[in-house]
Amino acid sequence: MELKEKLVASFLAFENKVSVDTDSNVHDIRSNAFDHFEQHGFPSKKDEEWKYTSLKSILKHDYNVFPEGESAIEFATVKKYFLHEIDSYKIVFIDGVYSSFLSETSHDGYDICLLSAALKQPKYKTVVDHFFNTIAAKKSSITSLNTAFSKEGAYIHIPKSTVVPKPIQIIHFSTGNEAELLLQPRNLIVVGENSHVQIIERHQSLSGNVVLTNSVTEIFANKNSIIDYYKIQNDEKSASLIDNTYVQQKQHSHVSVNTFSFGGNLTRNNLEFFQEGEYIDSTLNGISIIGDKQLVDNHTLVMHKHPNCESHELYKGIYFDKSTGVFNGKVIVEKEAQKTNAFQQNNNILIDDGATINAKPQLEIFADDVKCSHGCTIGQLDSDALFYMRSRGIPKKEANGLLLYAFANDALEKIKIPELKTRITKLIAKKLGVDLGFDL
């Protein structure tokens, strides 16, 4: 059976199982989303937004779409996937099922817990009804698919004037108990006025079995709030990820989403920012370093709707072997959004002849008093710089690594958790195959 048919066939059973929450709008939301997915199916290369990224090869698997088996894993075996150097809250899932053993949640002053719990309990109903599925794209069939089957993921609600004292890590493990597994986590994150939170998200396969994750995250940043979000995408070569993240910002809020894509088979990021107020700052950073036949596709959208806002977008890509990069950065400045400052930069280095990058900046500016800039470069390593370094005694491999590290560096500078920065730096050094000989 085709994956679409399989999903369609299993929807009723799914709805029956999760029907406990029928007194909220969620039931209708799921049904509508399901209809949309059923009508449109998975996107194909004919779809302009999926022109360079074919899902064909990852859709052909016979995925288990309802993993049931609760499996336990020892913390010691997965410790390395956590940012364990510092204290943090943790929301951990194993094959789509919440692991209380590995998690560290909170209801003390703020809610850092599970979406399934929030969907069931009446006290969360107002928040859920007010926010759930309000900014996730209605026209994206892949997002609709997630919405139709949404039941589990992280639920984070920070009330106003609260600084969450430690980062929150959201980690999805897949164990390989299922030969082929489809995961559809759904995260809802609401941050109140003047509040501040840092979140790290990671999807990690623990085996070589095939995993496809289709994740949707909705993030709401209220007035004056600050959210720093980090996505670590360094999965096994058998794991693919479609990450759909939607951010809505109110006035004077600062949100940054940093995406580090070093692994996986196919990684598609749909990241959309909607500015709903003045003096908003949106930051989108990305570093992709891939090889083999890996693919990383970053599709971003920034909607400037009100005056005096800024957006800063910087994506760097290093492509080895036969890997493929896609960058599509859309920035829309609506007519009312005067005095917008919108910056977009996309720099790519193709290391090997077989590597490709498809880069497409799309600026649509309808206001006249704005400062917008965009730049896109595709290059090779500078041979003069290489010779310069080698002539000083730095071997070719290290010189290469140092140059590539230097290239990616400015996107690294934005990481505000020092331990995470060190981690990412080390990951990059490892990815580039160099021992840099000094602490970066």
Place this chain on the structure above:
Amino acid sequence: MLEINNLHAKIEDKDILKGINLNVKAGEVHAIMGPNGSGKSTLASVIAGREDYEVSEGSILLNNEDLEELAPEERAHKGVFLSFQYPIEIPGVTVTNFIKTAINESRKANGLDELPAKEMLQKIREKAELLDIDRKFLSRSLNEGFSGGEKKRNEIFQMAMLEPKLSILDETDSGLDIDALKVVANGVNKLKSQDNAVVLITHYQRLLEYIVPDYVHVLHDGKIVKSGGKELALELEAKGYDWLK
């Protein structure tokens, strides 16, 4: 120390060096002069091992060892240093980290342990002082946004740190103001010993007043057309190159 025999080199089928012979002994300073485009920088690059050039004939020996098969970094590990006519900007790598890496890579290649951090710092301080370099400078990205003169001074700082056996200074004087020229020349002279050698590529007699060469060679169209003592530089200053063609 350096022995070049009948060296021919070309790039993209264009012959640039057409039979160079040069013999530099330990303790000596040689100056190479010659018109623009005569092949001076090419010669320097070929000695340092730049792979874009093809050596079609002849040989380069360093302390009797043929360099032909050696990569640029291996030549550096054996004591070859080239101060670039146009130093390259490396954003994101500080001067300090760069030089630390370079030194430790050389040490590693020569079977030595890494230089302890304390000694490294001490050495950096000492050499920065010798070349009158502000310490703040050292935490900046290598050559990025440096003025022309600052870049040249930084090249000599690296030379001082690496303590090469054979230093080739390609137009290190151009871009330096008078005071900086004195500082840099003084630095080079201090580093000079009976065990190392310096090849200066320059257009100007002025530098040679500060770093006095034992020999002066004139390179023209890929060949050394005249060699002499330091007075040859004065003669060239007065007469130009036409009389040698």
